[in-house]
Amino acid sequence: xxxxxxxxxxxxxxxxxxxxxxxxxxxxxxxxxxxxxxxxxxxxxxxxxxxxxxxxxxxxxxxxxxxxxxxxxxxxxxxxxxxxxxxxxxxxxxxxxxxxxxxxxxxxxxxxxx
Amino acid sequence: xxxxxxxxxxxxxxxxxxxxxxxxxxxxxxxxxxxxxxxxxxxxxxxxxxxxxxxxxxxxxxxxxxxxxxxxxxxxxxxxxxxxxxxxxxxxxxxxxxxxxxxxxxxxxxxxxxxxxxxxxxxxxxxxxxxxxxxxxxxxxxxxxxxxxxxxxxxxxxxxxxxxxxxxxxxxxxxxxxxxxxxxxxxxxxxxxxxxxxxxxxxxxxxxxxxxxxxxxxxxxxxxxxxxxxxxxxxxxxx
Numbered sequence: 001x002x003x004x005x006x007x008x009x010x011x012x013x014x015x016x017x018x019x020x021x022x023x024x025x026x027x028x029x030x031x032x033x034x035x036x037x038x039x040x041x042x043x044x045x046x047x048x049x050x051x052x053x054x055x056x057x058x059x060x061x062x063x064x065x066x067x068x069x070x071x072x073x074x075x076x077x078x079x080x081x082x083x084x085x086x087x088x089x090x091x092x093x094x095x096x097x098x099x100x101x102x103x104x105x106x107x108x109x110x111x112x113x114x
Numbered sequence: 115x116x117x118x119x120x121x122x123x124x125x126x127x128x129x130x131x132x133x134x135x136x137x138x139x140x141x142x143x144x145x146x147x148x149x150x151x152x153x154x155x156x157x158x159x160x161x162x163x164x165x166x167x168x169x170x171x172x173x174x175x176x177x178x179x180x181x182x183x184x185x186x187x188x189x190x191x192x193x194x195x196x197x198x199x200x201x202x203x204x205x206x207x208x209x210x211x212x213x214x215x216x217x218x219x220x221x222x223x224x225x226x227x228x229x230x231x232x233x234x235x236x237x238x239x240x241x242x243x244x245x246x247x248x249x250x251x252x253x254x255x256x257x258x259x260x261x262x263x264x265x266x267x268x269x270x271x272x273x274x275x276x277x278x279x280x281x282x283x284x285x286x287x288x289x290x291x292x293x294x295x296x297x298x299x300x301x302x303x304x305x306x307x308x309x310x311x312x313x314x315x316x317x318x319x320x321x322x323x324x325x326x327x328x329x330x331x332x333x334x335x336x337x338x339x340x341x342x343x344x345x346x347x348x349x350x351x352x353x
Contacts, residue, residue, distance in 0.1 A: 004124050022244030030134065054126055054136075071293050075214045 009053045014078065015083030019058055019101050021097050022090035027060055027074060028082040034081050039082055042072055045110065049076075067104060090112040091094045116240050118226040119144045120167035121257065121331065123343045129322060129332060137324050139332035142253070142345055146329060147240040150196060152231050153285035159300045162227050163234055166196070166220030185220040196220060224346055238268040242331050244326050250350040254316045255339035259311035319351040 016108040027042045044062030054097065064070045074081055090110035100108050121144030128136045151164035171183040184198070191201050196217050217237050228234075245251065265271040265287040274283035287306065291299045317335055323332035338343055 004143055004328060004330060005127055007325060007330060008127060008129055008139075008141060008323060010130055032133070054129060061349060075130075075136060077130065078134050078136065079132065080132055 006053065010077040010079075012075065012080075012082060013083075016093035017084065017086055019046050019049055019086070020082065020089060020092075021049060021095055022113075024087040024090070025060060026085040027072075027085060029074065029104065030080045030082055042049070043087075044072075045097070045100065047071065047100060049097070053077075054101075059101060063108070088097075096097065116163055116165075116226065116228065116234055116238075117151070117244055118165065118228075118346070119240060119242065119244065119331075120147055120165055121145065121222050121345050121347060122275065122336065123167075123339055123345050124330070126227065127332075127343050136190060137322055137334055138336075140253075140335055142333065142347070143329055143335065144331045144347060145241050148220060149234055149238040149240065150217055150223055150238050152218065152234055152236055153225075154231055158177040160227070161229065161231050162225050163231060164223055164225045165240060166223050167219060168221040170219040170221055172218070187221065188219055191237050195218070195223075197250045222344065225346065233249055239242055242329055242330045243326055245324055245331060245347075247321050247322050249321045249322050250318050250319060251333060251351075252348045252350045253319055253333060253337045253345050254313060254348070255343050255345040256336060257310045257312055257314040257338045260309040260339050262307060263309035264306045265304060268306060268309045271304075311325040318350045 025044065025045045025046055027044075028039050029039055029042060031040045042060060042062070044060040047059045047061045049103045050056060054075075054077055057073050058076055059071055059073045061069060061071045089112070091113045092110060097110075100110075121142040124141040124143050126138065126140050128138050130136050147167045148164055151165040153160065153162040153164070155161055170187045171180045172181060174180040184193070188196075188198075190199070196219060198219060199205075223236040237301065260267065266273060266283055266285050271287060274280060274286055274288070275286055287304075290303050290305065316335065319333040319335050319337070321331060322334050323330070325331075331347065333347075338344060
């Protein structure tokens with residue numbers, strides 16, 4: 001029965017590479033403002049990846065001005081994502097990096113994976 | 115023209131359109147169905163068609179096994195109705211109803227009211243192609259059974275206070291009537307009892323996807339019943 005649900009799944013976006021939790025990424029998202037359409041870049045760290053066909057999503061966290069944390073969740077198969085750049089991979093030991101929410105400054109920076 | 119189909123609820127997901135807008139949909143495996151009986155005003159006093167769905171032992175290749183499974187799953191009257199019985203000495207004129215349009219052994223039969231039965235004949239195959247994306251339909255199914263449910267779940271009553279010296283009042287229904295006048299409980303007073311497991315129709319749902327390759331329909335929003343449950347799709351009565 002689940003196979004039948006897969007029949008309606010959108011295709012993998014070729015411009016989204018394999019993402020891992022802890023990756024530093026730049027998400028190029030298409031934003032529609034009235035008539036105009038533009039591309040907004042959202043940089044940050046991948047906090048979690050949620051699998052599940054068309055419902056698959058990933059959350060990116062970044063620290064905006066005055067140390068305010070901003071998280072944005074993108075639908076992985078949405079056509080509104082133009083592409084995703086992976087800037088670097090980090091060494092992480094868990095799948096969901098929620099502990100980063102409690103950290104500030106240098107403590108919130110993950111070690112680079114070599 | 116037949117506009118209706120029987121299906122099985124597969125589950126819910128979301129689909130994207132070109133703009134990237136996501137729509138929550140319920141996926142239904144609808145059909146293929148076969149016309150098993152045509153009712154005309156002349157023969158039955160009203161116009162309707164009967165559709166059959168869910169072939170018994172559809173993937174069985176061995177004929178003997180298939181025949182055995184059909185005989186086990188369908189009663190003799192059911193097989194006779196579908197024209198699957200051979201003529202016998204007692205019933206010499208009992209033949210397949212439409213020898214050139216044979217119907218497979220179908221487990222589920224449902225009737226659909228139509229304005230006119232013109233152009234419909236027994237044995238005709240009905241697929242999801244009778245619907246197009248953007249059309250509005252009503253989907254009927256059997257809702258999930260909730261068992262013996264209290265008034266809060268069943269009728270949306272409010273909860274009682276948790277504090278201020280209250281005990282055993284949190285989910286109590288409250289007063290159900292007055293005392294000696296009228297001295298009885300009004301008929302139809304909402305109380306606890308069996309909930310769910312009834313026929314429910316979700317009206318005016320938009321068809322988002324018609325997948326003819328896999329016999330799938332995706333309708334916007336939710337549909338009564340559990341996954342794998344039987345649903346009947348009709349053109350909407352709203353409009």
